[in-house]
Amino acid sequence: MIGVFAGPADRGDAADLAGLLGPDAVVPDGPVKIAASNLWSRLDAAVFFLDAGSVVRLIAPLVRGKDSDPAVVCVDRRFAVALAGDAAALTRQVADALNLAPVVTGGPSVDSVLDDLAEQLDARVEGDVAACVEAIEAGEKVVLRNPLSFPLPALPPNVVADGENATWVIVVDDRAAAAKKNVLRIVPRTLVVGVGSTRGASATSIGAALSELDAQGGLDLRAIKAFATLDAKADEPGIVDAVEDWGFWHGDTADLLTFPTEELAEIGVPNPSSVVRNSMGTASVAEAAALRGARQIGGGAPVELAAEKFKRDKVTVAAARVLPRGRLALVGLGPGPAEERTPRAEAEIRRAAFVVGTPEAIEAVTPILRSGTEIRHGGATELAASGAAVAFVAFGAGPTLDLPVNADVIVVPGVGDG
Structure with missing residues (x-):
């Protein structure tokens, strides 16, 4: 759910924005502070038609941790500001819809990628996450071992499948292993x-x-x-x-x-x-x-x-x-503008290791791709059937394909699609 919160003077703009964000967006009734407090635990994202300082004071008593808190965007004068959580994509979407300047401090952090990975695999994490993240962000070589071939999202290019002299090792496996220094274990519940x-x-x-x-x-x-x-x-x-x-x-x-x-x-x-x-x-x-x-x-x-x-x-x-199998997200981009993409569509694009589509569709989503994402113009079903995480993107009502036998298939229509 996306909550769009506004006082009486901005409720019209809030309702228009909610319509563009899709069926998951709601404009709650009543005072903003009370409405946000009541809905906070159920929100995936929140947009506030308030200045940044007011939003910070409002959400401060509500935040519990990055694993559970929603992404937060505020509409402040001429800007849409990514205020908290993984809010970059939504901030750009709000900015495009309202003709504002987006304020985003950067792309998704490495720790958010690891958080997403653990969430996608319903996994437990063992090891010093902060130190591993620091090594990745510093450009150090990190080896990723995935012996059961789980479909993983794109990871930075310095995270490699094999090699020597790595400062950290990430292991994705459900089998027991002794705790070791500089090893981060991600244990999927399989x-x-x-x-x-x-x-x-x-x-x-x-x-x-x-x-x-x-x-x-x-x-x-x-x-x-x-x-x-x-x-x-x-x-x-x-x-x-x-x-x-x-x-x-x-x-x-x-x-x-x-x-x-x-x-x-x-x-x-x-x-x-x-x-x-x-x-x-x-x-x-x-x-x-x-x-x-x-x-x-x-x-x-x-x-x-x-x-x-x-x-x-x-x-x-x-x-x-x-056993893990590939993941294929069929993502509709709507008529074309960024505001016609739902947050769920953008989340599926960003969780994929491969994004497949026409050159025009790929160009439209390039700003939200994670580092390390591979671009293809064909072969989506084959990639998914081989065990990869794939997003196939297309304008309009969304792509249709001969579905692979051995892959989970998710259909995500764009705003206005049937």
């Missing part, structure tokens, strides 16, 4: 852990079995997205408590997915058990539940068994991985 246990198994014993996924399976437990088991185990106290304990220790929550016996019985696993089949009606609980849960949360993405079952203290656990 794993579903299947759990089977005897009746009455304790949360402690289930937690001990989970630790085997780290110690023997080589998986980072922070990468767990969900747990899965049989329907009959949905209210098993030990399993329920173990899931809650995981959330407590990792500062997060994970769903407990449950499936009927007949569904799990149909899933092929590497380690079926005749004993489990005779007692439960399925040859596998942990491995089958993990694979079935991964398919559910993967939304069509391929899955694999990341760790075969481990048994400990009458508890069995296994883990399945949702």
